[in-house]
Amino acid sequence: xxxxxxLRRRSALKRDDFTRxxxxxxIIMDGNGRWAKKHRLSISTGHxxxxxxxxxxxxxxxxxxxxxxxxxxxxxxxWNRSREEVAALMQxxxxxFASEIDELDARNVRILILGDKAGLPDKQREVLVQAEDRTxxxxxxxxxxxxxxxxxxxxxxxxxxxxxxxxxxxxxxxxIDERAMADHLYTHGQPDVDLLIRxxxxxxxxxxxxxxxxxxxxxxxxxxxxxFTVADYDEALRAYxxxxxxxxxxxxx
Ligand code: IPE
Ligand code: IPE
Ligand code: MG
Numbered sequence: 001x002x003x004x005x006x007l008r009r010r011s012a013l014k015r016d017d018f019t020r021x022x023x024x025x026x027i028i029m030d031g032n033g034r035w036a037k038k039h040r041l042s043i044s045t046g047h048x049x050x051x052x053x054x055x056x057x058x059x060x061x062x063x064x065x066x067x068x069x070x071x072x073x074x075x076x077x078x079w080n081r082s083r084e085e086v087a088a089l090m091q092x093x094x095x096x097f098a099s100e101i102d103e104l105d106a107r108n109v110r111i112l113i114l115g116d117k118a119g120l121p122d123k124q125r126e127v128l129v130q131a132e133d134r135t136x137x138x139x140x141x142x143x144x145x146x147x148x149x150x151x152x153x154x155x156x157x158x159x160x161x162x163x164x165x166x167x168x169x170x171x172x173x174x175x176i177d178e179r180a181m182a183d184h185l186y187t188h189g190q191p192d193v194d195l196l197i198r199x200x201x202x203x204x205x206x207x208x209x210x211x212x213x214x215x216x217x218x219x220x221x222x223x224x225x226x227x228f229t230v231a232d233y234d235e236a237l238r239a240y241x242x243x244x245x246x247x248x249x250x251x252x253x
Contacts, residue, residue: 013234015064020241022194024068025061026209026216029054031200031224038224044088049226051096058100060230061141062107064237068142068190070114072208076150090124093147097127101134108140114186115149142190149186151210158184187212195240197233199225217243 015021029050036046054071061069074089081089104111111131120128128147161184165171171180182188193209193216201222205213219236221228 013064013237018064018237018241021064021066021237022217022240023066023191024070024193024195024212025066025237026070026072026193026196026213027057028072028196028198028202028206028208029225029228030198030202032226034200035224035226043085044092046226047085047089047092051092053226053228054096055100056230057228057233058104058109058141058143059107060233062109066141068144068187070144070146070187070193070209070212072146072149072206074115074147074149075207076116076119076148076153077207090121093124094127097131101131104131104143105135105138108138109135109143110138110140111135112142112144112186114144114146114154116153117148119148144187144190146208149208151205151207154185155181155211181211185211192216195219195236197221197236199223199228215245215247217245 032046032050033043034046035049036043039046057071058069073093078089079086111134113128113132117125117128124147128145158181162171162176162180166173166176187209192214193212196205196209196213196216197219198204199221201220203218203220217240219239221232221236223232
């Protein structure tokens, strides 16, 4: 498989090099299209190069002992792209799991898919369910991969589930609080997002983890995702460590 060669400073920083690390990092991997255009390569090559970055970032996140990493791989709106591009992205899902699942499992990573798996093609759904099942007992990094994911759809789904519980008499409407909502999201049981990184300089959420990002710190590095290095990641994590988090109060925690 051809990939653009690049020199990366790998795993430069260790856990002890940081004063404070986030428990949960979310990444909107953006800029594959612009990277491909810049290098006069096909869009699918841009996406393929993006998965090289992803592999390095997952490794480093796991090495640092961070609890959860959520990555935005395919939104419910990405179906609006050309048939060729969607097909290339679907193929990449298969290729990514075929090449990475052994290492991820060996690293004790637990894979969880955020999004509507039922709306994906059979082959992709099978591979994803297999990856989730194989790693369900793992206790290391929680790797949330958002595929066919939309934040609003996730909230509507939670509301539907809670409505059914009310209808069946298991809970009363008064029991629907913030905690109950969180318990019905794909990320139930996980901490809120502490740090959200979106590459390529775009400054928007694009329907990603609307509920979980309520008090997240945001970073928007201008680097395109295929060029995002472990060193860039370390810089973002360091910047997070310097942020004063208030959660509406006056005393920084
Ligand atoms: C992000 O890169 C990857 C996916 C949406 C799957 P883009 O393809 O959005 O890259 P740009 O925004 O066109 O540069
Ligand atoms: C968000 O990026 C989705 C993913 C990174 C998977 P997009 O490139 O699709 O978002 P917009 O269209 O620029 O908001
Ligand atoms: Mg984009």
